Amino acid sequence: MKNADRAQQNEARWQAVLRRDGAMDGQFVYGVVTTGVYCRPGCASRVPRRENVRFFDSAAEAEAAGLRACKRCTPGADGERDEMAERMRALCRYLEEHADEAVTLEQLGVRAGLSPEHLQRTFKRIVGVSPKQYAEHLRMERFKSSLQQSSGNVTGAIFDAGYGSLSRLYEKVDTRLGMTPMEYRGGGAGVEISYAAEVTPIGLMMVGATDRGLCFVQFGENAEVLLGELRTQYPKALVHAMAEPAPAAFREWMAGLNEYLAGRKPDLRLPVHVRATAFQLMVWNHLQRIPAGQVESYGEVAEAIGQPRAARAVARACASNSVALAIPCHRVIRGTGEMGGYRWGTGRKRALLDLERRG
Template sequence: MSPTERWKAVMARDRRFDGAFVYAVRSTGIYCRPSCASRRPRRTQVTFFPIPEAAEREGFRACRRCHPADANGTDPGVTLVREACRAIAAGQTPPGDPRRLARVFKRILGITPRAYGQAQRVAHFKQELKRRKQVSPALYEAGYSSTSRVYERTHEELGMTPATYARGGAGVEIVFVTLSTPLGRLLVAATARGVCRVMLGDSAAKLEADLRGEFDAAHVREDQSGKLEGYVEAILSYLDGTEPHLDLPLDIRATAFQRRVWQELRQIPFGETRTYAEVAKAIGQPQATRAVARACATNPTALVIPCHRVVRGDGELGGYRWGAERKKALLEKERDVE
């Protein structure tokens, strides 16, 4: 079923599709079956999921009015996959024949059980980050009085841990994948702790060479085992507008100044822009506009740190490390989705 067909079923509150998919509403954090009697949300707020477990994995809660998790539909594969998802979430091996399960999983969720487990861990991590953000005032009161200590905390809460590796990445394992996107070739690379590079370009070979050049002392290898699928999936959902919040853990090297700027960029909401001067002001260094522009230009993780949302004060878009055309396309895309 295409998203348009699903949306039609939701608009019609069509009971025949209960159990065939659920829809989740970002503004409320709740997911429903198609026939739910609640008020219809705005289309831009809606994400569809083939099964309730997939919506819950993204942090959505079941609607108390329509009990979407009770609808099973007519597809026996759905029951099988739902059971498997619950087993994976509980840290158990799903029951039954693994090859059959892999086939049905792929058909219904579009990914393998293994990739689902990985994405599940990423989702769990994101929820953990959100939870920690909520408790941070309490941490503050609990005696993190030294500003540097508080500052370190904030890094952690944003998933931006100080990189654990030295320049060149000596002794570090880095895996990467490249893929085609509407913006050209995309390379995603990560250490065990988080994403360390997101790069855009015209050629996968060139991106790979740049990565290897930057991490000339690391063990860099292409990911064959689907380790990065959770990250990749999150980036693709951001790019196609289904999930605007790209909140991935990062493992990047930065000066204290770069870190402050990048932190600030991650606070700019989807669909909005700031000027370089506004960012400089926000970090308490209003005179540092040019240094802010330089920090944007050296952002190692495109999209995840949304440096494309920073523009010049005179209405021009300003530069973009990955090409001005891509910046323009990204900003237009975000405007259309909102």
């Protein structure tokens, strides 16, 4: 690396240290020559003086330079953690290959060299769900893909996926927000979606709806790109521009969104009809219960849906929400009180929260 590049990299790393950027963990460590200790970029200890700081690409390099690992952020533990994560990944692959068998915790424990209890905890911590939930998720995915591929009926697909009974599956899929298994077949085949675009105070908004509710509310620069998104999400649905005049229900939903964006109706409650996994539905259902103007952290949402270790999966579910406002993923922020990401930009997230707090 050229000196100029190195200087630039060091400056970027220093900025990461200043903002205690946990996302940079694993990218580098920094050593403090006056204390002889090295830390992760996200370490919560006092920020040292710039002139005393040296950067290293890895913990091993810092150790080689004679520094010792900080007790607070334990930067040397990466290897151990990675190794455990690799074992859990191997188990995930194993579960994928044996999705039609009932694999016990004991069997998995033997494969990973852990007791069943230890395995259960570790798997949940790293993967975000228990091995049993993971296996259920796999069956669900298989069920959905067999629905999409087969021209056969839904019942056949259910038995192919290893579900014992029809009702058990419907229990999981057809909740208040979700599309039925029928509607999953072929990516929304048989579902009719009408859309309309409108310029709002926070940019161009495209709204897609079935006769049951909103399935798409997104912001963007141009209508064509947004329409592309809508079609990608529902590849087999019959998608067409909203007829004029629009049905009364659609006009009502549209008016609701506009009222909300004008700050006159902070408490937006509109019917939603989306494709979603069981986990996404759990998260999105909960988001709809967070009162306007209030926020929860990803961790709090995870706690609330009974999966305290699944904060990351909650963040992913928020990021994959395709019905802005009606599923208020903007009310979830980082545990640190920082804004966190938003699919349509943090500027819009901030604007929406401001709007709700004024209202």
